[in-house]
Amino acid sequence: MSQTHYTPADLGYELVWEDDFNGDTLDPTKWDVRGVGPRALGFVSTEAVKVEHGFLKLSAFKKDGRIRATCNHSRARDRRRIQSV
Numbered sequence: 001m002s003q004t005h006y007t008p009a010d011l012g013y014e015l016v017w018e019d020d021f022n023g024d025t026l027d028p029t030k031w032d033v034r035g036v037g038p039r040a041l042g043f044v045s046t047e048a049v050k051v052e053h054g055f056l057k058l059s060a061f062k063k064d065g066r067i068r069a070t071c072n073h074s075r076a077r078d079r080r081r082i083q084s085v
Contacts, residue, residue, distance in 0.1 A: 023051060043068050048060060
């Protein structure tokens with residue numbers, strides 16, 4: 001591991017947009033949960049999106065025998081996509 005620490009700015013990156021997730025809900029002027037409804041293996045649901053303590057939390061859980069999730073279905077309104085890991 002390198003002993004040299006780099007910041008994104010050191011590597012030429014420039015911050016062009018951010019959300020600090022203040023509050024306790026997703027800001028609808030900045031975010032969409034798209035494709036809400038049934039899917040092949042589950043159900044895309046806004047219930048699986050939470051904002052807590054400055055973090056966006058995307059989850060999956062089982063309800064009524066179906067998996068509820070938001071993986072790859074949340075996006076910033078200006079079309080920047082949020083990629084789940």
